[in-house]
Amino acid sequence: MRRLLAALLLTAAGICAPAAAGTTPAAGWGVEQLMQSLAQVKSARGKFVERKYLAILNAPLEFSGVLVYTAPGRLEKHILLPHPESLVLEQDRLTMENKARNQRRTLVLQDYPVIWAFVESIRSTLAGDLQTLSRFYRIGLEGSDDQWRLLLAPSEPKMQAMVREIRISGSKNRIRTIEILEAEGDRSVMTITEEAL
Amino acid sequence: MASRRALGAWLAFVLACVLVISRTEFSTDLSAFLPRSPSPAQQVLVDQLRDGVVSRLILIGIEGGTPEALAVTSKRLAAQLRGQESFVSVNNGEDGGSAKDRDWLWRNRYLLSPAVNADHFSSAALRAALEENLRLLGSPAGMLLQRVLPSDPSGELLRLVEQFEGQARPDLQHGVWMSKDGTRALLVAQTMAPGYDIDAQERAIHLIRSTFSQAAEATGRAGQKLLLTGPGVFSVSSRASIKGDALYFSVIATSLVAALLLLLYRSLRVLLLGLLPVASGALAGVAAVSLGFGSVHGITLGFGATLIGEGVDYAIYLFTRITPGTPAHKTLDRIWPTLRLGVLTSICGFSAMLLSGFPGLAQLGLFSIAGLIVAVAVTRHVLPALLPAGFSVQTVPALVAGVSAAVRQAPVLRHSLMLVVALAVVFLVAQPGPLWSDDLASLSPIPISDQRSDEQMRRDIGAPDVRHLLVVNAKDQETVLQASEQIGEILERLSKQRVLGGFESPATYLPSLASQRAGQAALPAPQTLRENLQQALQGLPFRPGLFEPFLRDVAAAREQSLLDRSSLQGTGLALKLDSLLVKRGEGWAAMLPLRGVTDPAAITREIARLPGKQAVLLDLKRESEHLYRTYRTEIVNYSLLGAAVIVVLLFGSLRSPRRVFDVLAPLAAAVIVTSSVLVLSGTQLSIFHLVGLLLVVAVGSNYSLFFDRQTASAQDRERTLVSLLFANISTVIGFGVLAFSKVPVLHAIGSSVGIGAILSLAFSAILITRAQDEVGEGR
Numbered sequence: 001m002r003r004l005l006a007a008l009l010l011t012a013a014g015i016c017a018p019a020a021a022g023t024t025p026a027a028g029w030g031v032e033q034l035m036q037s038l039a040q041v042k043s044a045r046g047k048f049v050e051r052k053y054l055a056i057l058n059a060p061l062e063f064s065g066v067l068v069y070t071a072p073g074r075l076e077k078h079i080l081l082p083h084p085e086s087l088v089l090e091q092d093r094l095t096m097e098n099k100a101r102n103q104r105r106t107l108v109l110q111d112y113p114v115i116w117a118f119v120e121s122i123r124s125t126l127a128g129d130l131q132t133l134s135r136f137y138r139i140g141l142e143g144s145d146d147q148w149r150l151l152l153a154p155s156e157p158k159m160q161a162m163v164r165e166i167r168i169s170g171s172k173n174r175i176r177t178i179e180i181l182e183a184e185g186d187r188s189v190m191t192i193t194e195e196a197l
Numbered sequence: 198m199a200s201r202r203a204l205g206a207w208l209a210f211v212l213a214c215v216l217v218i219s220r221t222e223f224s225t226d227l228s229a230f231l232p233r234s235p236s237p238a239q240q241v242l243v244d245q246l247r248d249g250v251v252s253r254l255i256l257i258g259i260e261g262g263t264p265e266a267l268a269v270t271s272k273r274l275a276a277q278l279r280g281q282e283s284f285v286s287v288n289n290g291e292d293g294g295s296a297k298d299r300d301w302l303w304r305n306r307y308l309l310s311p312a313v314n315a316d317h318f319s320s321a322a323l324r325a326a327l328e329e330n331l332r333l334l335g336s337p338a339g340m341l342l343q344r345v346l347p348s349d350p351s352g353e354l355l356r357l358v359e360q361f362e363g364q365a366r367p368d369l370q371h372g373v374w375m376s377k378d379g380t381r382a383l384l385v386a387q388t389m390a391p392g393y394d395i396d397a398q399e400r401a402i403h404l405i406r407s408t409f410s411q412a413a414e415a416t417g418r419a420g421q422k423l424l425l426t427g428p429g430v431f432s433v434s435s436r437a438s439i440k441g442d443a444l445y446f447s448v449i450a451t452s453l454v455a456a457l458l459l460l461l462y463r464s465l466r467v468l469l470l471g472l473l474p475v476a477s478g479a480l481a482g483v484a485a486v487s488l489g490f491g492s493v494h495g496i497t498l499g500f501g502a503t504l505i506g507e508g509v510d511y512a513i514y515l516f517t518r519i520t521p522g523t524p525a526h527k528t529l530d531r532i533w534p535t536l537r538l539g540v541l542t543s544i545c546g547f548s549a550m551l552l553s554g555f556p557g558l559a560q561l562g563l564f565s566i567a568g569l570i571v572a573v574a575v576t577r578h579v580l581p582a583l584l585p586a587g588f589s590v591q592t593v594p595a596l597v598a599g600v601s602a603a604v605r606q607a608p609v610l611r612h613s614l615m616l617v618v619a620l621a622v623v624f625l626v627a628q629p630g631p632l633w634s635d636d637l638a639s640l641s642p643i644p645i646s647d648q649r650s651d652e653q654m655r656r657d658i659g660a661p662d663v664r665h666l667l668v669v670n671a672k673d674q675e676t677v678l679q680a681s682e683q684i685g686e687i688l689e690r691l692s693k694q695r696v697l698g699g700f701e702s703p704a705t706y707l708p709s710l711a712s713q714r715a716g717q718a719a720l721p722a723p724q725t726l727r728e729n730l731q732q733a734l735q736g737l738p739f740r741p742g743l744f745e746p747f748l749r750d751v752a753a754a755r756e757q758s759l760l761d762r763s764s765l766q767g768t769g770l771a772l773k774l775d776s777l778l779v780k781r782g783e784g785w786a787a788m789l790p791l792r793g794v795t796d797p798a799a800i801t802r803e804i805a806r807l808p809g810k811q812a813v814l815l816d817l818k819r820e821s822e823h824l825y826r827t828y829r830t831e832i833v834n835y836s837l838l839g840a841a842v843i844v845v846l847l848f849g850s851l852r853s854p855r856r857v858f859d860v861l862a863p864l865a866a867a868v869i870v871t872s873s874v875l876v877l878s879g880t881q882l883s884i885f886h887l888v889g890l891l892l893v894v895a896v897g898s899n900y901s902l903f904f905d906r907q908t909a910s911a912q913d914r915e916r917t918l919v920s921l922l923f924a925n926i927s928t929v930i931g932f933g934v935l936a937f938s939k940v941p942v943l944h945a946i947g948s949s950v951g952i953g954a955i956l957s958l959a960f961s962a963i964l965i966t967r968a969q970d971e972v973g974e975g976r
Binding site: 050052054055056057058059061063079083085087096098110112113114115118162163182186 | 332368739743
């Protein structure tokens with residue numbers, strides 16, 4: 001019994017750890033301010049490299065391409081390598097298109113709550129939409145305006161079963177990396193380098 | 198002696214009627230107002246409305262609160278109803294139902310997948326599928342894919358789920374179905390009992406209501422409101438309202454007419470005598486309908502009020518016209534030709550209803566005709582024997598003087614009336630939209646407001662507004678499923694050519710045994726599959742041993758027993774299958790609802806190429822409009838025929854074109870002005886109004902005939918006027934009360950005859966008095 005209690009306490013401490021260990025945000029600067037500053041960006045474009053470390057594979061998958069964001073709700077992810085494929089998120093629809101295979105599929109996000117929660121972590125952050133973001137995640141923030149890290153923990157049990165945490169880091173109103181920690185240990189890291197428009 | 202025989206015959210007749218009625222079954226079945234002899238394809242739909250899955254659905258809405266609060270009540274209500282035996286399923290968008298469905302699809306994916314063939318698990322095909330999976334792992338769906346990948350690398354589940362995509366689905370908010378604006382939570386319950394079992398439907402509805410009030414109370418949300426709609430709900434509520442209306446309106450009409458007669462006769466005995474013909478007529482009417490149709494519809498009883506209004510007229514004519522010192526039968530002999538002619542014209546009017554294609558309307562016609570004949574026969578042969586010797590009605594002198602003065606003044610309005618009629622004609626002709634509703638729904642006995650709220654809920658819940666439907670008929674279930682599969686292939690091809698957007702088929706949920714067997718035979722033996730997979734995995738980064746579950750599942754599917762209807766039991770898919778695959782009499786029918794059809798002719802052409810298949814493409818909107826137009830044409834024809842017979846009768850009796858014109862002119866004016874008044878009040882005219890207008894002619898001719906008749910003396914003329922006035926008021930009461938009914942057929946006929954009867958009398962006074970004066974001067 002005592003050991004079980006200890007284990008629980010340890011786990012609890014583990015969960016609290018990042019917030020405690022990270023630098024507390026500077027006074028007068030917080031999630032609201034960060035979101036406001038992100039909301040200023042009306043459009044952005046960047047190159048990305050994404051690596052996925054999956055338990056079912058014995059080598060990471062690597063994808064690279066271009067991300068295009070147009071405020072408030074449109075996000076395009078054009079994968080160029082290894083296979084060209086594009087994903088376009090517009091309002092409540094996600095369209096996946098593969099021109100080489102002449103395939104096109106549109107999902108209505110509310111039919112796929114997990115995918116919805118997942119795409120909102122990026123889109124709502126880009127849009128500075130705190131309200132939508134809080135609907136799906138408990139939000140933590142560390143660092144400062146120059147070097148911040150947003151910690152998003154899913155609040156829906158179904159999403160929790162898939163994703164443990166999403167960490168988005170950046171500087172000022174620019175996003176640099178998006179790290180996704182899946183519940184069963186899989187992990188993916190996307191690094192974005194901004195292009196001049 | 199003769200009068201004794203008449204009395205004896207009457208008593209025997211009444212007894213016989215009571216005997217028949219005591220064995221009569223009374224129904225409130227809404228299908229009386231469905232077409233009587235639809236085409237075989239339409240019959241499928243009518244059957245579905247009677248006892249198909251469609252008829253078992255109850256749509257539930259919860260309103261009045263924040264979306265969160267509505268969602269809480271929705272979840273609680275659904276959870277409690279799911280435990281009840283009355284319901285096969287209760288869906289509110291929570292995962293409960295669909296998780297079972299997904300699980301079923303998952304377990305049976307290799308038998309259900311249309312893609313499984315001999316080549317499907319070759320090493321080349323597996324290689325392509327695995328490369329595709331690597332690509333998909335990079336997409337947002339990748340996270341979901343990882344879980345199923347080890348068991349389903351060829352993506353059968355995804356393929357199955359894709360078939361269901363494009364089907365309309367309600368919005369989800371807070372985990373339950375919600376209208377787009379978030380003001381109404383939505384649930385769909387399927388009852389165990391078929392839609393025509395009104396008692397069982399009533400119990401189910403009661404259960405929903407009581408469970409809801411408990412659920413709303415428990416969550417402290419007393420402000421929430423429950424809305425129910427669906428075929429069963431309509432049957433139950435219209436039974437209640439028909440029952441209520443029939444009783445309520447008969448009682449009101451009887452009391453009002455009784456009060457009127459009491460005012461006129463000031464004698465309880467005369468009042469009872471006056472009601473005798475009506476009571477006998479009503480008994481005869483119900484007995485006639487019972488014998489002619491096997492059962493009596495509740496709406497027919499509601500129509501009884503009109504009989505009270507009209508049948509009592511005959512006694513009024515008789516009683517009021519008896520002058521002191523003249524025996525009753527003498528008076529009767531004098532007024533009989535006019536009375537008889539009036540009854541005959543009324544019968545012509547009701548005949549149009551009797552002959553129509555609606556069992557419901559035909560019942561009303563038979564009821565009225567039998568009732569009127571008996572009422573007038575009792576007035577003619579029984580009443581004189583019962584009247585006290587020296588009977589005479591004391592009319593109120595002031596009233597008589599007033600009525601006479603008004604009638605003398607009436608012709609002043611002649612020019613104004615002609616202007617009004619001219620304006621009404623112009624108004625009717627100038628109407629921008631169609632005067633007549635082309636919608637079959639206008640014939641439904643369900644109140645319009647209920648139809649609207651049903652439409653709204655259906656839209657919210659995304660129940661497809663089925664317009665194009667392919668119906669496949671065959672002798673057994675297997676044949677019908679095989680035919681559906683063949684047609685499915687054609688539709689698949691046509692939807693690539695954008696001839697249609699998509700379709701549903703029962704074979705999606707339950708493939709034919711033949712195609713299940715073919716699929717099972719195409720699954721490779723375990724060792725072969727393992728070798729193919731090994732080859733396909735060469736150089737790909739999948740962890741070794743990852744696909745063991747896949748090998749296991751395919752091996753199991755090879756041994757699995759084939760699926761039939763019962764294997765779907767307990768899933769939401771069973772509900773779907775039952776609505777698409779139905780047993781009909783000797784054979785089976787499959788229904789394939791089509792979406793986004795752009796070229797129906799192309800589909801018909803392609804389907805026709807299949808050898809010996811009984812597939813028909815139905816355009817439901819067109820069919821129902823066609824059906825309605827057929828009925829309208831039929832009713833218009835019968836009405837014209839009825840009107841023509843009335844004119845012939847008048848010619849035969851009056852023997853003067855001029856007098857026939859004089860009698861008909863006020864009636865024509867009344868019909869025109871009544872139609873204008875109805876249209877002005879925002880009514881879209883239906884077949885029922887048309888019947889009402891014919892009745893205006895039939896009933897109104899009673900007044901114009903009496904006006905037209907030469908009278909013996911000034912005193913007799915005054916008595917005639919008073920009798921007409923009271924007969925008119927009683928008719929207006931009889932039909933007028935029906936105008937307050939919520940049952941569309943009663944409301945339409947009641948309001949048109951109510952207005953038309955008053956106008957007929959007034960217009961007769963205005964137009965015919967002058968004619969007679971002229972005749973008088975000419976002499």
